[in-house]
Amino acid sequence: MTDTKIEIAPSGGVNHVDAWIFDLDNTLYRTTPGMLAQIDDLMGSFIADFLKVDRVEARRIQKGYFRTHGLTLRGLMVEHGLDPQDYIDHLSQLDLTDVSADPHLAETLHSLEGRKFIYTNAFTEHTRDVMERIGITDHFDGVFDISDADFIPKPAIDSYRRLCDLHDINPARAAMVEDIPRNLEPAAELGMTTIWVRTETDWAKGFTKTGHIDHVTEDLSAWLRQATNCG
Numbered sequence: 001m002t003d004t005k006i007e008i009a010p011s012g013g014v015n016h017v018d019a020w021i022f023d024l025d026n027t028l029y030r031t032t033p034g035m036l037a038q039i040d041d042l043m044g045s046f047i048a049d050f051l052k053v054d055r056v057e058a059r060r061i062q063k064g065y066f067r068t069h070g071l072t073l074r075g076l077m078v079e080h081g082l083d084p085q086d087y088i089d090h091l092s093q094l095d096l097t098d099v100s101a102d103p104h105l106a107e108t109l110h111s112l113e114g115r116k117f118i119y120t121n122a123f124t125e126h127t128r129d130v131m132e133r134i135g136i137t138d139h140f141d142g143v144f145d146i147s148d149a150d151f152i153p154k155p156a157i158d159s160y161r162r163l164c165d166l167h168d169i170n171p172a173r174a175a176m177v178e179d180i181p182r183n184l185e186p187a188a189e190l191g192m193t194t195i196w197v198r199t200e201t202d203w204a205k206g207f208t209k210t211g212h213i214d215h216v217t218e219d220l221s222a223w224l225r226q227a228t229n230c231g
Contacts, residue, residue, distance in 0.1 A: 014193055014215075014227050017114055019174040021163070021187075024120040024127055026179040027197050027220070028105065029134055032098040039094060043072055046090045050082065071121055071153040073146065084151055088123045099133040108221045109139035111230035119144045119163055119176070121153045142167055157186035164190070177220065181213060188212035195223070 025031055031039075040059075047058035065075025076082040109116060116139060120127055124145045131137040144166065149159035164171055176187035177195045184194040195215045217223035224230060 014175055016173055017175040017193060019167075019169045020112065020114055020116045021119050021169070021174060021176045021192070022116065023176075023178045023180075023183070023197075024118050024122060024130060026199050027177055028118070028136065029099055029102065029130065030199070035094070035096075035098050039091070042091050042093060046087060047072075047076070050076070050086075051080065069153075070156070071146070071151075074151055074153055077151060084147070088125065091123075092125055094126070096129055096133055099130055101133065101135045102221075103135065105221050106135045106139065108224050108230060109136055112139075112224060112228060113230065115141045115167075115169075117142045117144060117163070117167060117169075119154075119160075121146050121149075123147060154180075154183040155186050157189060160186045160190055181210060185212050188214075 022028055043062050044055050044058045047053070047061055048055050051058070051061065053061070061075075062072050065072045065079070069075035069078060073082070073084060073087050076087065077084060118127055118131070118140055120143070122145060124143055124147065127143050127145055128137070131140065131143075144163045146153060148166065149156075149162060152159050154160075163169065164174070171187075171190040171192045174187075175193040175195060176184060177197060178184050178187075179197045179199050181196055184196060188194050189212075193214050194212060195217065196210075196213045197220050198216055198218050215223070215227070
């Protein structure tokens, strides 16, 4: 991305932060249109087979469960008793060829002081594969995925509390980095510093409530270097 505008809100710096919590997809890397099309197709084919419906109805169900349950997987579990591993196994067919190494991000994370975690609504297998392709695996202290959250997705605040309890994170000394503004609301409520990585994805648009967001950027590596003087 060129001519990036980096914004730092007047709410203070990040010198107090000793735990960094990063979302994965569209935060530490950008999902491509091809990947999004694959994901949509994989979810559609799974739902069609699992519920014995056509693809049009499968898509309607998928979008409905995402809206009402925060995650298609969660909707299938609650409404139909799905074994989540069946869904995870099916989605693991996703081709990650479009995810490339990011040495600049890896160097920035290496220089960033404090513990670093990934908190994602995805599953660990996907997360580990993506981290490996980007080249950032060695720079993280842990991954908190949808199974660690007992399959209760963001933005449920109890899952954020579970993350903090599991990894002994003091929210007042933590920062959360996300591409979806509403997922930063519980972090702010717990006292975390919040950083919104602004993208053009549909689910990151249309938000007018931004008082819970401390910092905004379109280039995470550049922002981290500027805000923390790392690298």
